[in-house]
Amino acid sequence: MNPLAVYVHIPFCPSKCGYCDFNSYAMQGEIVERTARAIIREIRESPWAGRPAKTIFFGGGTPTFIPAPLLVEVLNAVTDTHPPLPNAEITTEANPGTVDASKLETLRAGGFNRVSLGAQSFDDGDLVRLGRVHRAGEIERAVRAAHEASFDNLNLDLMFGLPDQSRAAWRANLARAISLEPEHLSLYCLTIEPNTPFYKLHLRGELPLPDDEQQVAFYEDCLERAAAAGYEAYEISNFAQPGRECRHNLCYWRAEEYAGYGPGAVGAVRDPALGVRVRTTNLKHPERYACAIEAGGPAAYESEPLDSATLQTERVMLGLRLAEGIEVDGLDEGALSRLARRGWIERDTGRVRLTRAGRLFCNDAVVELI
Amino acid sequence: MDQAHIRNFCIIAHIDHGKSTLADRLIERCGAVRGAAREQMLDTMDIERERGITIKMTAVRLSYKARDGGVYELNLIDTPGHVDFTYEVSRSLAACEGALLVVDASQGVEAQTIANASLAMTQNLEIVPVINKIDLPHADVARAREEIEHAVAIDASGAVLCSAKTGEGIEEILEAIVHRMPPPSGRPDAPLRALIFDSHFDSYQGAVAYVRVVDGSVRARQKIRMMATGSQFEVDSVGVFRPSLEVGAALETGQVGFLTAAMKTIGDAAVGDTVTDAERPATLPLHGYRRAKPMVYCGMYPSDTDHYEDLRDAIEKLKLNDAALHFDPETSVALGFGFRCGFLGLLHMDITRERLEREFELNLILTAPSVDYVVHRTDGSTLHVANPSLMPPPTEIASIEEPTVSASIMVPTEYVGAAMTLCQERRGIYRRSEYPSPLRVILHYTLPLAEILLDFFDKLKSSTRGYASFDYELSDNIQTDLVKVDILLNGEAVDALSFVVHRQFAYGRGKAMVEQLRKVVPRQQYEVRIQAAIGAKIISAESVKPYRKNVTAKCYGGDVTRKRKLLEKQKEGKKRMKQIGSVELPQEAFLSVLKVGD
Numbered sequence: 001m002n003p004l005a006v007y008v009h010i011p012f013c014p015s016k017c018g019y020c021d022f023n024s025y026a027m028q029g030e031i032v033e034r035t036a037r038a039i040i041r042e043i044r045e046s047p048w049a050g051r052p053a054k055t056i057f058f059g060g061g062t063p064t065f066i067p068a069p070l071l072v073e074v075l076n077a078v079t080d081t082h083p084p085l086p087n088a089e090i091t092t093e094a095n096p097g098t099v100d101a102s103k104l105e106t107l108r109a110g111g112f113n114r115v116s117l118g119a120q121s122f123d124d125g126d127l128v129r130l131g132r133v134h135r136a137g138e139i140e141r142a143v144r145a146a147h148e149a150s151f152d153n154l155n156l157d158l159m160f161g162l163p164d165q166s167r168a169a170w171r172a173n174l175a176r177a178i179s180l181e182p183e184h185l186s187l188y189c190l191t192i193e194p195n196t197p198f199y200k201l202h203l204r205g206e207l208p209l210p211d212d213e214q215q216v217a218f219y220e221d222c223l224e225r226a227a228a229a230g231y232e233a234y235e236i237s238n239f240a241q242p243g244r245e246c247r248h249n250l251c252y253w254r255a256e257e258y259a260g261y262g263p264g265a266v267g268a269v270r271d272p273a274l275g276v277r278v279r280t281t282n283l284k285h286p287e288r289y290a291c292a293i294e295a296g297g298p299a300a301y302e303s304e305p306l307d308s309a310t311l312q313t314e315r316v317m318l319g320l321r322l323a324e325g326i327e328v329d330g331l332d333e334g335a336l337s338r339l340a341r342r343g344w345i346e347r348d349t350g351r352v353r354l355t356r357a358g359r360l361f362c363n364d365a366v367v368e369l370i
Numbered sequence: 371m372d373q374a375h376i377r378n379f380c381i382i383a384h385i386d387h388g389k390s391t392l393a394d395r396l397i398e399r400c401g402a403v404r405g406a407a408r409e410q411m412l413d414t415m416d417i418e419r420e421r422g423i424t425i426k427m428t429a430v431r432l433s434y435k436a437r438d439g440g441v442y443e444l445n446l447i448d449t450p451g452h453v454d455f456t457y458e459v460s461r462s463l464a465a466c467e468g469a470l471l472v473v474d475a476s477q478g479v480e481a482q483t484i485a486n487a488s489l490a491m492t493q494n495l496e497i498v499p500v501i502n503k504i505d506l507p508h509a510d511v512a513r514a515r516e517e518i519e520h521a522v523a524i525d526a527s528g529a530v531l532c533s534a535k536t537g538e539g540i541e542e543i544l545e546a547i548v549h550r551m552p553p554p555s556g557r558p559d560a561p562l563r564a565l566i567f568d569s570h571f572d573s574y575q576g577a578v579a580y581v582r583v584v585d586g587s588v589r590a591r592q593k594i595r596m597m598a599t600g601s602q603f604e605v606d607s608v609g610v611f612r613p614s615l616e617v618g619a620a621l622e623t624g625q626v627g628f629l630t631a632a633m634k635t636i637g638d639a640a641v642g643d644t645v646t647d648a649e650r651p652a653t654l655p656l657h658g659y660r661r662a663k664p665m666v667y668c669g670m671y672p673s674d675t676d677h678y679e680d681l682r683d684a685i686e687k688l689k690l691n692d693a694a695l696h697f698d699p700e701t702s703v704a705l706g707f708g709f710r711c712g713f714l715g716l717l718h719m720d721i722t723r724e725r726l727e728r729e730f731e732l733n734l735i736l737t738a739p740s741v742d743y744v745v746h747r748t749d750g751s752t753l754h755v756a757n758p759s760l761m762p763p764p765t766e767i768a769s770i771e772e773p774t775v776s777a778s779i780m781v782p783t784e785y786v787g788a789a790m791t792l793c794q795e796r797r798g799i800y801r802r803s804e805y806p807s808p809l810r811v812i813l814h815y816t817l818p819l820a821e822i823l824l825d826f827f828d829k830l831k832s833s834t835r836g837y838a839s840f841d842y843e844l845s846d847n848i849q850t851d852l853v854k855v856d857i858l859l860n861g862e863a864v865d866a867l868s869f870v871v872h873r874q875f876a877y878g879r880g881k882a883m884v885e886q887l888r889k890v891v892p893r894q895q896y897e898v899r900i901q902a903a904i905g906a907k908i909i910s911a912e913s914v915k916p917y918r919k920n921v922t923a924k925c926y927g928g929d930v931t932r933k934r935k936l937l938e939k940q941k942e943g944k945k946r947m948k949q950i951g952s953v954e955l956p957q958e959a960f961l962s963v964l965k966v967g968d
Contacts, residue, residue, distance in 0.1 A: 007927055023928075189923040212918040219919075237923055252927045266928040279931060304931060314934055321925060342895075360919040361895065367941045 003052040004269060005251035006082050008039065008074060009262030010063040011286055014098065017131035018201075021193035023264030023284045024061040035286040036070050038293040039262045042282075043077040048259050048269055053082035055248035058092040058112075065095070068103045072110030079111065082259070089114055089153075089247040096142035097134030104149035114246075115146050116155040116186075122176045123169060126162050131197075143180050153244065155184035160218040161210050162190055170218050171225070178229045183244035187222045188237050189215055216360060223356065236321045236359055253318045255311065263289035263299075268306065277311065279304045313370045320366055325353025335368040373554045373624040377547050378445045378582065380462055382490055383472035384480035384839060388502040392472060392534040392543075393430075393446060397613070399540050400432035400444065428568070429580060429626055430613035436548045444547060445611075445626035447567065447582075449486070457660060457714075458568070458694075460489055461642050464658055465567040465582035465626060468496040468551025470543065471522065475501045475509035475531075479517040479806060481780040481839035487522045496551045497522075499529035500543060505536050521806025554584075554624030562586035562594070562647040564621070564629075565656050569639040571691040575606065575630040578615070579639035582626050584656060586647065589620035593648035594631060597655035601638055602648050603631035636693045662694035664712025665773070665844060666719060666823055667756035669700060669737035669866060670726070671708030673946055673957060677732060678707045684730035685709060688722060695722060700757060704866045704950045705735055710757055713739075716823055733946055735957050737866045741820045744771040744847060759865035761854040764905060770852045773819040775842035776801070780812045785834035789813055792829055796821035797850075797872060816845060820870070855880045855909070857887070858901040859953045866960055881910040886962040891955060893917040898953050 012032055013024045056078055063071055071092065084090065091114040092107060104115070121127055122136045134142075139156070146154055156177050160170050177185060190209070192202045201207045210218065223233055231239035235253060238246065251258055257277065260267035264284040271278045280300040283289040292299050306314070312330060319326035328336070328350050336352065339345045344358030344365050358365055383389040432444040449462045463469065469490040473479055490497055499522075501514045511531060518526035530546050532539025556563075568580040581588070588594065592605045609617040610627040621627045633639050641662065644655035672681045682699075689695050696712030713719040719739060726732050738758070745753040745761070746768045755761050777798075781789045786803075793800070793815045801814040817826075822842065830838045853876050857867035867887075871879050880902030887900045891914050898914040925933050947954040 005927075009928075191923045216918045236921060249926060252925075252930070258927050260927065264928070266930075268927065268930070281928075281931075310934070313938070314930055317934055317937060318925065318930065360921055362921040363937060363940065364895070364920050366937050367944060370937065370941055 001051045002257070003054040003085055004048065004082070005248050005256065005258040006053045006056045006078055007248075007258055007260045007265055007267070008043075008056070008058045008063075008078060009260065009265040009282075010039075010058060010060040010066060010071075010074075011035070011263045011284075012065045013060065013062045014065060014095070014133045015131065018197040019130060019190060019193070021196050022061065025286060027286065031286055031290070032066055033070065034290050035263065036066055036074055038290040038299075039074055040077040041293050042299050043074070043081050043261050046081055046259065046261070049081045051082055051259075053078065053084045053088055055088055055251060056082075056084065056090045057248040060093055062095045062098055062118075063092045064098040064103065064107075068106035068110070072106065075111050078261075091116055091155075091246070091248060093118065094142070095132075095134055096138040097132075099142050099145060101145040101148050104145050104151065108149045108151055113151070114153040114155070115151050116157065116184075116246075117142055117146075117182075119156045119177065120159050121162065122173050126165065126169075129163060130159075140180065143182070153184070154182040155186060155246065156180065156182045157186045157188065159188050159190050160222070161215045164208050165210060165218075167214065167217055167221070171221055174221060174225050178225065178231075183241050184246060185226060185231055185239040186237055187226070187239065189219065219360070232323070234323045236362060250322075253322050255315045255318050271305075274305060277306045279306055316369045317366045320354055320362055320369075323353060325351045328352050331369055339365055339368055373556065373558075375440060376443045376445070376554055376624045377468065377551050378447065378466045378554060378624070378626055379468040379470060379547055379551055380447045380449050380466045380490075380495075381470045381472055382449060382459075382463075382483070382486035383502075384474070384477070384482040387472050387474040387477065387480075387483070388534045389472055392470070392500070392502060392532070393448065395534050395537055395540050396432065396444075396446060396544065397430055399537075399544065400434050428613060429611045431610045431626065434544050434548065437545060438548075440548075442548050443625070444544070447626065457662060458641060459486065460493070460658065461565070461567040463490050463493045463495060464656070465565055466493075466495055467554060468498060468547065470547070471497050471499045471518070471524075472502050473499065473514050473518060473529075475503050475511050475514050476506045478510070478514050478810075479521045479780075481778055481812070481841045484521055484780070484806070484812070485778065485841040487524070491524075497524055498543075498546045498550050499524060499526050500539075501529050501531050502534055504531050505533040505538070517806055517810070521804075521810070521812070556583065556585045556623040558586065558623040560585040561650045561652040562588055562592075562645065563652045563656055564588060564645040566596075566639050566641055566643045566645060568641060569636055569693070571636050572630070575632075577633035577636050577639040577690075578628050578630050579633070579645065580611075580626075580628050581621065581645060583621045583623055585623060585652065587620050587622045588629060588645065588647075594629075594645050595648040595651055596638065596640070597644040597646055597652070598659045599638065599640060599643060601633075603633055603638070606630045606632060636690050640693055662714070663844075664694065664696045664742075665715055665819060666713045666739045666741060667710055668713075668719060668739040669702060669705065669708050669757065670697075670711050670723070671702065671705040671735045671737075671866075673733040673735050673948055675706040680730065681709070681726070681732055681734070684726050684732060685711070687730075688725060692722070694718065702737070702759070702866045704864045705737070705948065708735075712756070733957075735866075735948060735960050737960050738869050738962075739823050740870065741773050741818075741823065743852070743870060746770070755870075758854055758868040758870045761868075761870060764853070769849050771847040772850050772852065773847050774816050774845045775819050775822060776845045777815045777817050777822065777840065777842040778812050779815065779830065779838055779840050780806075780810060781834050781838045782809055783811055785837055786811050786813070788833040789830060789838055792826070792833055793817065796826060797874075816848075817842070818848070818850065818872075819844070853904050855883070856903045857883060858899075858903055858908075859950055859955075860896075860899050861901075862951050863903075864950055864955075867962075876904055877909050880904070883962055884910045884912045887959055888912040888914055890959045890962060891953070894952075894954060896952060 011024050015026045090112050092112050093116045095118050119139045124135050192199050226239040233239050234245050257269050263286045265282045268279040281302040282299040283301050345352050381389045429447045434442045434444050447462045449459045499518050515526040530542045563585040564581040564583045566579045569577050590605050595602045607617050608621050608629045642659040646652045685697050694714045697709045700710040740758050742756045745755050747766050748768045798815040798817045804812040851873045852870050853873050854870050856863045884900050884902050897916050900912045901908050902910040
């Protein structure tokens with residue numbers, strides 16, 4: 001059977017950050033374990049059971065918010081249901097404030113082989129403003145602990161374009177992240193999403209964000225400093241040492257199949273009965289999700305069959321984010337030459353990819369091509 | 371039915387004074403529509419219902435057994451309720467002998483009440499005042515009565531009190547129609563003369579003429595001639611409105627109904643024309659025919675230039691049913707092929723646009739509305755310019771005339787100052803005032819038509835807290851000092867954005883237009899410079915900064931659908947944009963001039 005990527009969503013956080021629009025809840029008590037049990041049941045009753053896992057990714061929320069043994073139990077459910085391919089990448093996201101050496105050891109021993117740390121900034125002022133529960137010092141401690149627990153594949157998430165952030169402050173952040181020598185860096189420009197506290201502040205004009213121009217300059221810093229330190233910009237916001245690209249995320253960007261388990265998790269798997277790929281979204285609220293699973297019902301509340309035109313749109317939208325680009329076949333020649341004239345794309349050997357200038361206008365390029 | 375038992379009447383009222391509700395009650399009472407009464411039955415088009423106004427009038431025949439025991443045929447002819455359609459109102463009035471003048475007991479007489487009442491008086495109609503909405507707590511019957519006597523100058527002692535909402539007074543109104551309005555007095559033996567007071571187009575039967583038979587009679591197979599246009603037809607069918615069309619044997623002297631005669635266009639059944647017998651024609655037509663004349667013009671372009679043919683077909687289809695709509699092909703450097711369309715007013719323009727977009731699924735770009743200027747050139751020739759971009763260069767212009775309207779504005783006395791200030795700002799020439807009641811003033815002004823096209827009525831309403839009412843009719847042209855203002859995007863003049871304005875206002879309007887455009891022009895990948903210029907002289911400039919990035923920071927498995935939909939939406943939005951040189955303009959940019967306040 002064809003392997004697929006497996007995503008597990010742990011929807012809990014110690015607290016909710018001001019910019020975050022992910023499906024996460026600052027809940028405690030009985031619901032946490034109950035949800036984990038429901039996730040285990042969902043996985044074990046999966047219609048895709050038996051399909052091997054190419055990659056496994058635990059995201060959130062904060063997966064490490066729940067006890068490490070429980071997280072390992074969930075992982076066991078995944079590996080029982082989806083036997084991992086040899087050397088499969090098995091990642092968990094972690095908050096530097098919610099991990100310590102023993103927790104990380106349990107996770108490593110339980111099968112995880114990659115950790116993605118939500119560092120965000122090395123400036124405590126930024127961290128407070130963002131609503132993060134950890135402090136800069138904890139990032140370095142978490143990295144050391146991960147190494148001690150013999151994790152040899154680490155990612156650090158950092159954000160730029162933060163309120164009042166100067167270019168010098170960003171460069172300092174970047175330098176500190178690089179000095180920790182993670183195998184992978186995710187460098188995101190802060191995006192103001194609707195329905196977040198930051199959005200409200202932004203509407204009221206109370207969020208002094210760097211303008212376009214500055215954001216572009218911050219991004220230039222990412223490209224330059226990361227390249228100088230040996231990281232390849234293999235995706236718009238993702239940088240990796242050679243061979244350390246996040247294989248799980250590559251599956252998304254290459255528009256491959258993925259199963260999603262847990263509250264609000266999204267999957268896109270070919271449904272053999274329908275003969276098309278179907279994107280399903282699970283019930284978002286842990287309580288409702290758990291109830292649905294406990295009642296033996298499906299956890300999905302939404303399903304969207306992806307016809308070939310939609311899939312092609314997604315291939316363009318996702319694939320253009322990658323340095324490897326997408327196949328030229330099936331793309332509109334007129335649109336391609338318009339983009340080439342603007343210096344946004346380059347082509348060779350049947351593929352098209354964004355240039356450095358084009359990366360900044362990725363959405364415009366996609367709109368031209370779809 | 372002998373003429374003595376026929377009454378043809380209409381209802382005239384200011385907007386919102388309850389005309390449609392009253393019509394519904396009369397129809398209900400006479401049993402013309404069975405079952406559950408449909409609210410406001412006479413307004414049939416969706417757009418009319420949404421806007422709460424009557425655009426297309428219709429008629430209905432009612433059968434009423436009066437208290438005297440006689441059975442009467444009452445023809446209620448509906449009239450449009452907006453200033454854009456004054457001529458159509460006058461034709462429907464001409465088809466009647468009497469009119470119910472409806473006045474809201476809480477609002478009193480308003481500008482349109484007076485305007486329509488004076489129209490009715492010029493047609494020698496017997497006017498029966500009806501004071502409506504007497505059920506409202508703040509109804510003031512005495513004041514309404516006084517205003518009718520003062521402002522409309524008719525005896526209001528016999529005004530019928532009613533509440534169309536509760537049904538009170540409906541019987542009295544019907545009795546008043548029968549006993550106070552005269553029956554028709556045509557000559558049954560004379561050659562046929564029937565007034566076309568409205569029409570609509572039916573794809574199977576062709577134009578359906580709504581007629582009032584004045585003399586003689588008309589039946590199927592009769593050969594008829596339209597006296598103004600000279601075209602001849604053979605009648606296919608005649609009938610009456612109940613209110614749906616019901617075919618009958620004949621329409622006799624004094625009756626109201628419809629006729630079909632395989633007329634291919636609505637122009638064959640021109641409103642105001644006289645139908646006569648082709649073999650035994652009348653010598654004189656009924657008076658009052660006037661060719662529907664557009665007041666306002668604008669360019670209509672498909673936003674996708676490939677849809678030019680579709681737009682032409684669609685306008686032609688609308689034209690079938692709208693004699694007042696004029697159109698001629700034109701081209702614009704910026705917008706490609708399109709049409710210069712003429713309308714009775716802005717409402718007519720707006721409704722036409724909405725119908726084209728809704729019924730024909732077209733995406734349109736409209737250029738700023740303009741009036742028809744008469745340009746006298748230095749070489750002695752004269753030119754009509756309804757498209758600002760075609761205005762000759764100043765050196766070739768000896769003088770320009772612009773159309774004006776005579777406007778009547780009724781306001782409570784405390785807002786006279788505000789209304790006069792506004793009129794002055796809009797280059798109004800004060801004519802006179804009337805004082806219909808101690809609390810109200812009617813101001814008469816001559817105003818340039820171009821000045822009321824913009825936001826005049828909105829401004830008037832807001833500066834008088836909604837109390838002012840406004841009516842106008844086309845008047846003479848006057849000579850004015852006008853200039854053309856060009857709008858430049860990144861240095862290139864965009865013909866579709868040019869407008870003509872009085873020299874005195876050129877600077878202010880140019881600046882306001884540039885500012886408005888700055889708000890609606892989306893940021894692009896390049897800086898967009900927006901300038902207003904008279905000839906080579908730049909009078910105002912702004913710029914829209916470019917955006918430096920448009921990229922999604924994060925996109926993973928859970929976001930794909932949402933992000934895809936966002937981009938698909940952007941793609942749709944882009945389709946609605948018009949590429950002008952290097953600049954992309956949204957549709958609303960072309961109507962910016964309408965949003966320009968002073």
